[in-house]
């Protein structure tokens with residue numbers, strides 16, 4: 001496991017910086033909470049790979065793809081490797097379909113994609129907790145609070161709420177040079193009633209990196225590169241299936257047009273003023289199914 005300090009990023013935030021870090025993390029298989037590992041069955045490999053290849057061959061036939069386009073595609077694929085953008089590309093354009101398949105067998109709260117920007121080794125905090133942030137962290141102060149229960153309604157004492165999101169300018173710590181390592185990330189332990197309370201800043205919408213092949217392809221097709229503002233969460237408790245989810249905000253101009261197709265109406269928050277300056281608060285409970 002790496003620590004938040006190991007994850008500081010130097011240099012400018014461009015596609016190569018963010019992409020190569022996301023590639024390292026994907027290669028390490030750090031997100032073990034969702035993959036079983038093990039050998040690939042030959043019949044299954046033939047079925048899945050065969051269907052994927054046939055999908056691409058079908059596109060070539062239907063669209064009468066030329067050699068010029070085929071060679072441009074090869075160069076683009078090489079660019080995705082060179083910039084380390086495979087995790088970004090796959091999580092923008094394919095992960096939401098994998099998540100839909102997983103959701104067919106998941107009970108409890110609604111989930112969505114993980115994306116490429118989760119990091120392990122972040123600050124361990126007890127509820128009520130304030131996420132690590134700069135002294136002058138910009139943005140609207142926000143409280144997110146709620147209770148974690150099982151599908152039987154019983155509180156899950158000591159449940160963990162792993163939370164990460166961008167700052168008000170749309171940068172993720174660990175993937176951009178501006179925010180310090182560990183900024184606006186933490187793993188919060190709920191109390192004996194499964195209740196958690198997290199003090200943070202409201203995040204902002206942002207675009208996927210536009211200087212790399214994923215962003216360039218998105219712009220070339222005339223698609224929006226924006227993600228609506230969101231908070232990522234991994235909610236876990238012993239003996240329960242970990243919930244991977246995100247929370248969005250009512251009124252966000254990019255809802256319904258998320259480049260990563262990850263937003264869902266059930267995941268929208270409508271934070272209300274607390275009366276303490278500009279601070280807002282949203283309450284959200286999570287229900288986990290037994291493993």
Ligand code: BEZ
Nearest residue numbers: 088091092115116117260
């Ligand atoms: C994100 O959640 O930030 C994200 C998800 C998929 C692709 C790129 C970014």
Ligand code: FE
Nearest residue numbers: 115117230232
């Ligand atoms: Fe995100």
